[in-house]
Amino acid sequence: MKRSQILIVVAAIVLVAVLFFLPKVVVNNEDKDNLAENQTTAAVPEGHSEDDGHDHGASAEEAGVEAHRTATPEQLMALTTARAKYNKATGEQSRSRVAVELAEAYANAAKYDSAGYYYEIAAKARGGEKSYKKAGDAYYEAFTFAATQERASELGGKARSMYEQVLKNNPSDHDAKTNVAMTYIATSNPMQGIMMLREVLASDPNNEKALFNLGILSIQSNQYENAVERFEKLVSVNPQHVEGTFYLAVALAETGQNERAKELFNKVKGMSADPALNASVDEYLAKLQ
Incomplete structure (x- = not known):
């Protein structure tokens, strides 16, 4: 499959760069992947x-x-x-x-x-x-x-x-x-999607795409500790995963681990020439000063 185009959306709270079509969700605190609510995000159509x-x-x-x-x-x-x-x-x-x-x-x-x-x-x-x-x-x-x-x-x-x-x-x-x-x-039955992502990881614990998507879902539902876990795994599997590194930094910053977040944000700037992504990094670094 062709790699999806990166869509950068500056959010009011976390100012993150969004990759792939992803919904906003609310995750049950008792189960880091359980989905209770779904609201989709729109992007410019092609x-x-x-x-x-x-x-x-x-x-x-x-x-x-x-x-x-x-x-x-x-x-x-x-x-x-x-x-x-x-x-x-x-x-x-x-x-x-x-x-x-x-x-x-x-x-x-x-x-x-x-x-x-x-x-x-x-x-x-x-x-x-x-x-x-x-x-x-x-x-x-x-x-x-x-x-x-x-x-x-x-x-x-x-x-x-x-x-x-x-x-x-x-x-x-x-x-x-x-x-x-x-x-x-993105449907009225989002838990079916969550269960399928879990099944992928059960079969292939190092699957980058499933780790990334579950990490993003955790971030979008403000479950940052769960996001840290997903993205830590992702970057251990692929240390050069730019978006995974960025979102790990986001999740770390949101859990108060500012020094490590700064380190990773600066690493992202050395990994990517994408101006929109680097602008998001700079904004985040400014907030962490």
């Missing part, structure tokens, strides 16, 4: 072409305009060419092959829901774990940019349906399972 010939449920303003604003002329030309080939293709085999080309063109232009739509067409025609994984990954990317709860629900459901086909054949695909878990976090 939609699909408004003339791609299918309806994903988003308005032209929400989906098409932003997509055309961010796509380069070269990407739009590739989309036009691939779409023309798809429209001319005859026969299921030929059409499914060109559907993959069109999906790739949409993915390259960051129009992930449209990419998912055409990857799904190819997957249903061809079958196979890899085909469904591509469709699931594209829908999951679109899910992370959902602008509304309704859109997140729609795209999350699409991603889950594709990943279910993957997990039928390969239940040990932890990346697919973790993504499914995060789509459940």
Whole structure:
């Protein structure tokens, strides 16, 4: 799966950089991972072409305009060419092959829901774990940019349906399972997502993605001691995990461990050239002086 784009959101209290689509939650103090309440966070959408010939449920303003604003002329030309080939293709085999080309063109232009739509067409025609994984990954990317709860629900459901086909054949695909878990976090049944993340860690205690997501959920619910535990484990597994190091510093600062937090914030500045992330680090360091 492609690495999700980093979305930096300066929060009123913790001023943290948010990676992936993540909900705000309240965690039961008696169980560090139990989820009692769910509220999703919205990000700027990257939609699909408004003339791609299918309806994903988003308005032209929400989906098409932003997509055309961010796509380069070269990407739009590739989309036009691939779409023309798809429209001319005859026969299921030929059409499914060109559907993959069109999906790739949409993915390259960051129009992930449209990419998912055409990857799904190819997957249903061809079958196979890899085909469904591509469709699931594209829908999951679109899910992370959902602008509304309704859109997140729609795209999350699409991603889950594709990943279910993957997990039928390969239940040990932890990346697919973790993504499914995060789509459940944004539903009325978030505990199902928490349980799935736990299952991933039970099978693979060093799984970075599951550790990261559980750590973020703890931070967003103000369970900072639990977050420290998750991120300590994460950075022990991968000392170069920039976001894990940042959030460990956040959690340490929120638990009063200021000197170690400062040390890690300064370490992050040496690890990342991202200006937004470094701005958040500087703001946090200023508060710790």
